[in-house]
Amino acid sequence: MRTWIMGATALAATMVTGMAEAQELIVEKKVFELPSFTTQSGRTLKQVRVGWESYGTLAPDRSNAVLICHFFSGNSHAAGKYDAADAQPGYWDAIIGPGKAIDTDRYFVIASDTLVNLNTGDPRTTTTGPASIDPDTGKPYGLDFPVVTIRDFVEVQKALVESLGIKRLALVAGPSMGSLQTFEWAASHPEMVAKAMPVIGAAEANAMLIGWLDVWAAPILVDPDWNNGDYYGKAPPLAGLAKALTAVTLQANHEDWAGATFDRRPARAGEEPGKALRNKFQVQSVLDNAGEARARLSDANHFLYLVKANQLFAAGGTSLADGMARIRAPLLYITQPKDLVFTPETVARTVEAAREAGRDITHLTIDGVRGHLDGVMSMKQAEGAIRAFLER
Amino acid sequence: MRTWIMGATALAATMVTGMAEAQELIVEKKVFELPSFTTQSGRTLKQVRVGWESYGTLAPDRSNAVLICHFFSGNSHAAGKYDAADAQPGYWDAIIGPGKAIDTDRYFVIASDTLVNLNTGDPRTTTTGPASIDPDTGKPYGLDFPVVTIRDFVEVQKALVESLGIKRLALVAGPSMGSLQTFEWAASHPEMVAKAMPVIGAAEANAMLIGWLDVWAAPILVDPDWNNGDYYGKAPPLAGLAKALTAVTLQANHEDWAGATFDRRPARAGEEPGKALRNKFQVQSVLDNAGEARARLSDANHFLYLVKANQLFAAGGTSLADGMARIRAPLLYITQPKDLVFTPETVARTVEAAREAGRDITHLTIDGVRGHLDGVMSMKQAEGAIRAFLER
Known part of the structure; x- marks a missing residue:
């Protein structure tokens, strides 16, 4: 065999x-x-x-x-x-x-x-x-x-x-x-x-975890590039997958870490978060960058199937x-x-x-x-x- | 005056x-x-x-x-x-x-x-x-x-x-x-x-709350109908806003409530969640429906501005x-x-x-x-x- x-x-x-x-x-x-x-x-x-x-x-x-x-x-x-x-x-x-x-x-x-x-x-x-x-x-x-x-x-x-x-x-x-x-x-x-x-x-x-897993998956489902799962050979839903991975990363951590690591520092000096809607705190920027980097090596449909497997457990x-x-x-x-x-x-x-x-x-x-x-x-x-x- | x-x-x-x-x-x-x-x-x-x-x-x-x-x-x-x-x-x-x-x-x-x-x-x-x-x-x-x-x-x-x-x-x-x-x-x-x-x-x-507020907002940003905030007089980003509101509703609740209210019941009899990717547990269905209903009375840009106001606080x-x-x-x-x-x-x-x-x-x-x-x-x-x- x-x-x-x-x-x-x-x-x-x-x-x-x-x-x-x-x-x-x-x-x-x-x-x-x-x-x-x-x-x-x-x-x-x-x-x-x-x-x-x-x-x-x-x-x-x-x-x-x-x-x-x-x-x-x-x-x-x-x-x-x-x-x-x-x-x-x-x-x-x-x-x-x-x-x-x-x-x-x-x-x-x-x-x-x-x-x-x-x-x-x-x-x-x-x-x-x-x-x-x-x-x-x-x-x-x-x-x-x-x-x-x-x-x-x-x-x-x-x-x-x-x-x-x-x-x-x-x-x-x-x-x-x-x-x-x-x-x-x-x-x-x-x-x-x-x-x-x-x-x-x-x-x-339990019911709460089932709900959280849906929160993680949500940005993929909304991303037009997801296209009901049919995106192979086309542009994959990277934006949705990145946001999904950002949610996973955040929930897998704790405020003791977030507070000690980032506090309320802006992502970039001179771009105060209060000055423009797009200006970020460091915690936002680091999580978004991590999500985007991981998305490039990951598959959105696999993410959804993992969510399902965990919900069914x-x-x-x-x-x-x-x-x-x-x-x-x-x-x-x-x-x-x-x-x-x-x-x-x-x-x-x-x-x-x-x-x-x-x-x-x-x-x-x-x-x-x-x-x-x-x-x-x-x-x-x-x-x-x-x-x-x-x-x- | x-x-x-x-x-x-x-x-x-x-x-x-x-x-x-x-x-x-x-x-x-x-x-x-x-x-x-x-x-x-x-x-x-x-x-x-x-x-x-x-x-x-x-x-x-x-x-x-x-x-x-x-x-x-x-x-x-x-x-x-x-x-x-x-x-x-x-x-x-x-x-x-x-x-x-x-x-x-x-x-x-x-x-x-x-x-x-x-x-x-x-x-x-x-x-x-x-x-x-x-x-x-x-x-x-x-x-x-x-x-x-x-x-x-x-x-x-x-x-x-x-x-x-x-x-x-x-x-x-x-x-x-x-x-x-x-x-x-x-x-x-x-x-x-x-x-x-x-x-x-x-x-x-704090940094963790700033991160959570981004998790709430994420589906709006990914929704193509959001169109960088320019959707008035066009189709609004209802799908993204609904998912955002679902996240808010879940995090505003607790597993004691979710478990007692929904447990692991399927959303519909005869549509077991394990049978198809789209089949839902009741907790998913109720949260999604609530998000969709609330989205119809809400504005996605206002959601994003509220997120920002709270993050800056x-x-x-x-x-x-x-x-x-x-x-x-x-x-x-x-x-x-x-x-x-x-x-x-x-x-x-x-x-x-x-x-x-x-x-x-x-x-x-x-x-x-x-x-x-x-x-x-x-x-x-x-x-x-x-x-x-x-x-x-």
Whole structure:
């Protein structure tokens, strides 16, 4: 089977890489392909491809595998660098690596891109979604791509994991949308998940989050270049996508960070915000520029499909109570009380549902000035708790 | 002077109305016009008009006047009904009226529309802004309208109040953007404000709020019908404005309300949200419909000018510390800890600045499931505190 071969080749490459490196992980992106994949909504897609990375070495008995699931705007670059000169390591590098909390001297850590991943313009992301070519038509799917769910993301990961001969994961973990996948893994495949570490997320998208996700998506829908999803080969809806990404960035942060970083400084000296409607404060300018830069590497339809997948999410498919009833894995649930996306109230409901279902849950809060983003950027705080959880 | 005459006529009408009604306020909308008004940004506008209402009777010594300032999407209808069959009274009717906390048997309560008021399509709102006809050109100002500030709103109110012969206000109060005006009144005209009651707001727009206001505005800017503000006599940017209003509505609420009201119910039976990208949850459908309905009565440029006015806000014009140093009035500051617009952290900074400046501040929190909106909808809770504050 082609997927097996690709997996095995990639695995061999990783083992070599793993041995060559001592304290710094140098990683390479690999591609996993499924000749055929049927979505939860019942559509069969051909040639489903996702990128993936791995860190560490798979044990001969294949018992040391860890799966890391990425956040909304992230990809499979969870740790390490692509080369020694790389300025920025993967997003959870603080807790994944040789001797780190998720110790790649002990664990074989896998991270994969999801379906409908946002970063279609990034050469190191591989995904399948509306921007992909439909093998049957030779054209991008556009809105003909089926609705996909967090469960679909998990099923593709399961195929990847199984292609490596892994029957059970020592840990599934991830921040934000990665935590949704983590809860989904634990609820849908309890026999395959020894431990689960959902970070800055919840086991269900509640009504408020559904509403916020619509606020994020709104500028895309209004952008005339979106054209009901039919813009491939034409001007893409960059303005709408940039504003959408600006909203994500703002809500993923916190006023402690915004206040300390920007206060009420104007974007440019001599262009006081009060002098003209277009003159900006620095916070507006920085967020807009970041949104525009990210939009150029992203796809608007993928953004909308990610929004949909997140809105549809309930671990196990129906409800918080049902999802928790299915889970068997001990949970290390790490959240940030200043999180504006998965708020303390939302987190409390997930904790309560876990306890009502008799789950083995340890709830740890981290702090910082970034709010939601502390679950990506400030994870070193949780190092001791993660080690203790893995040792149990 | 024309403004004096209009004011006096309106006052006489109110006194008659006041006497005719016993326990239910029947109110009428009046219009105040300034032949000339110079904005903080230095532009002189002709024929500046705003609507206003009043409740109760002005004492012969004019010492019993109260001014109520409205919120972002509100207008001067703070209390009472336009006729007995009116389904919905003014927004603060729970605390303004005969025998109520702000007792119209004792106080003469004034409420006025701001400049650039959103509700240009509401026949009971009168405002001056980009949608108004510039007397010099006979055409709508559009983006040629000058940037206006919360201070400008206050200066127009000051002219209205002075046109009634009032030299000092027993109380200035208002929720949300109304609290910004309240802080501005107290900081800019300390000699005219005996007491101030800012509700669900802060004395400064911080960087995070500046960012959120941009998130609200984003869909308008992307809507092709916005056309850089030039849409009068053409199709207005209803789609963008509707999405903008949806964002405001969501952030003014709280997940306790969203969860209890909508949970994860689909908008229509048989159209499961997972079945198609366009199928919605009820929360999405209700918010979208509300946004669309409100957009039809609102103006997109006015929305953008309101966003700008709020972003520019610092009581007294420069900073939180400076604003607080100028205030003399005792403050009854009422907030909601679940407020997602003026968050507990933002509120704490305003309280701290007031205390550092030696201000006489009483901080009261109210609760409810609506978050920010509880400052409009759940004010009866504060009745006792308001009475005690006014009695002092």
